Amino acid sequence: MRGQPRVLFVTPEAFPLIKSGGLGDVSGALPPALRSLGADVRILLPGYPAVLEGVPLRRVGKPIQHFSGQDPVQLLRGRMPDGETPLFVVDCPALFHRPGTPYQDANGRDWPDNVWRFAALARTALLLSTGQGPLRWTPDIVHCNDWPCGLAPAYMAYAGSKARSLMSVHNLAFSGSFAEEFVSAVGLPLSSYQIEGVEFYQTFSFLKAGLHYADALSTVSPGYAREIQTPDLGGGFHGLLAARQKALTGILNGIDTALWDPATDPHLEKNYGIDTLENKPANTKALRKRLDMSASTETPLLGMVSRLTQQKGVDLLPPMMQELADTPVQLVVLGTGEHGIEENLRKLQDAFPKRVRVIIGYDETLAHQIEAGADLFLMPSRFEPCGLSQMYSMRYGTPPVVRATGGLADSVVDTGPETLRNASATGFCFADASGKSLTKCVRRGLAARKKKKTWRQIQRAGMARDFSWRSSAGAYMDLYRRLLVG
Numbered sequence: 001m002r003g004q005p006r007v008l009f010v011t012p013e014a015f016p017l018i019k020s021g022g023l024g025d026v027s028g029a030l031p032p033a034l035r036s037l038g039a040d041v042r043i044l045l046p047g048y049p050a051v052l053e054g055v056p057l058r059r060v061g062k063p064i065q066h067f068s069g070q071d072p073v074q075l076l077r078g079r080m081p082d083g084e085t086p087l088f089v090v091d092c093p094a095l096f097h098r099p100g101t102p103y104q105d106a107n108g109r110d111w112p113d114n115v116w117r118f119a120a121l122a123r124t125a126l127l128l129s130t131g132q133g134p135l136r137w138t139p140d141i142v143h144c145n146d147w148p149c150g151l152a153p154a155y156m157a158y159a160g161s162k163a164r165s166l167m168s169v170h171n172l173a174f175s176g177s178f179a180e181e182f183v184s185a186v187g188l189p190l191s192s193y194q195i196e197g198v199e200f201y202q203t204f205s206f207l208k209a210g211l212h213y214a215d216a217l218s219t220v221s222p223g224y225a226r227e228i229q230t231p232d233l234g235g236g237f238h239g240l241l242a243a244r245q246k247a248l249t250g251i252l253n254g255i256d257t258a259l260w261d262p263a264t265d266p267h268l269e270k271n272y273g274i275d276t277l278e279n280k281p282a283n284t285k286a287l288r289k290r291l292d293m294s295a296s297t298e299t300p301l302l303g304m305v306s307r308l309t310q311q312k313g314v315d316l317l318p319p320m321m322q323e324l325a326d327t328p329v330q331l332v333v334l335g336t337g338e339h340g341i342e343e344n345l346r347k348l349q350d351a352f353p354k355r356v357r358v359i360i361g362y363d364e365t366l367a368h369q370i371e372a373g374a375d376l377f378l379m380p381s382r383f384e385p386c387g388l389s390q391m392y393s394m395r396y397g398t399p400p401v402v403r404a405t406g407g408l409a410d411s412v413v414d415t416g417p418e419t420l421r422n423a424s425a426t427g428f429c430f431a432d433a434s435g436k437s438l439t440k441c442v443r444r445g446l447a448a449r450k451k452k453k454t455w456r457q458i459q460r461a462g463m464a465r466d467f468s469w470r471s472s473a474g475a476y477m478d479l480y481r482r483l484l485v486g
Helices: 022-036 049-054 114-130 151-159 206-213 222-227 238-243 281-290 314-323 339-351 364-373 389-395 406-411 417-421 435-449 452-464 469-485
Strands: 006-010 040-046 057-064 073-079 086-091 141-145 164-169 203-205 216-219 248-250 301-305 330-335 356-360 376-379 400-403 428-430
Touching (some): 006 022, 006 114, 022 469, 040 114, 073 114, 114 141, 114 151, 141 151, 141 469, 151 164, 164 206, 206 238, 216 469, 222 248, 281 301, 281 364, 330 364, 376 435, 389 400, 389 406, 389 452, 400 435, 435 452
Parallel strands (some): 006 040, 006 141, 141 164, 164 216, 301 330, 301 376, 400 428
Antiparallel strands (some): 073 086
16 A cells, blocks of 8 residues: 555445435545545435435546447546545446435435446445446445445456455445346356355345455444344344454444534524533424424423334334323424335324324435434434434434444433433433333433433533544545555
């Protein structure tokens, strides 16, 4: 390695250009943090409409024909909206110029040509890694993120690329599985379709390709790295991950501490900080006004901003509110997801019209206002690779109520006698994925809120935690260096 590592950061989404979940936040924040430590990091992203419209881009070289019978792609280059981070874009109107999310249409159905869309992304990464593309720059490391990028390590292995590959798993629940017939169509040898290859329960899995062929693996928290080696949370990959244990590293994600800062957040009614928490209730009042929720200032407000899925434990909210029927407490939920869960939340609001507000969709301003305005923030996830909202809530002086799993267990210190004595408590944790366990944990939080001195201590301990990307980026830099000398 000459100097600091050259890294091609391959991702299907990156905030603020395109985002459907936490991966978008990570992809928008980690590369600049790595660059601040000296790494030469450049992002490779599909050419969705929002990307093409979001920043100035120019063509590089001639169109590239990746696959027979498919349209060629054009490599574009520019910079992320920060003006600093170099950006490469895989432009192909037939594959990427469409509405919806990066993965699904407006009705929540996977795009039927996802196999071609993300094979084209991975194939472009291969060309750049070997110096056969239209750039003079070549990476030392190709850092791939989640299943849409999973073919890149396989392509690199079969092509003999001198670059090293790192596969980062943000959520093992999505395997990127397609029919066997696509293996050779996307340019892999048929011999790769086996257990020691890309085969995954009689399908062709992009994620399996990445997990098997990458030189190193990482995931987004130490806890999740351990959990995915078990049958319960390994999603069928646990045997492979356990066999590759020495290649697997868990690094807790960070957050954008400039974007998520209650002292400067432009979305808030009143800014505040660790020493001005007396200003926080003004945001609770403003949130209630926006959502037409009347209540005494003493009434606790529970908040949740999440994908509305069973994974996130959203189905535990109705039984929790039933258990709390005799307790003065309100609930605000913002998100979108599974139709059945959305419908059950609407029914919950109908059952508690003065106490529950459910906003289906996503609103960035409202998300910030809920983080600031809630008294407790709920994250009862059945599994959570890392989670970011619990870090936002701690930074905003809103202690989180979390299930002790994955990154939630790694980042939230449960409130108890010992952690109160040593002033390390930052939230409230529970073990069982049930409405009763969630309710019991919420009651612990409500009881602590009644003790002003204790509550302030918990709030300030959370606000004092350093969840900036610099620490996480340093861990990735160490991983890059180990990878290049290993």
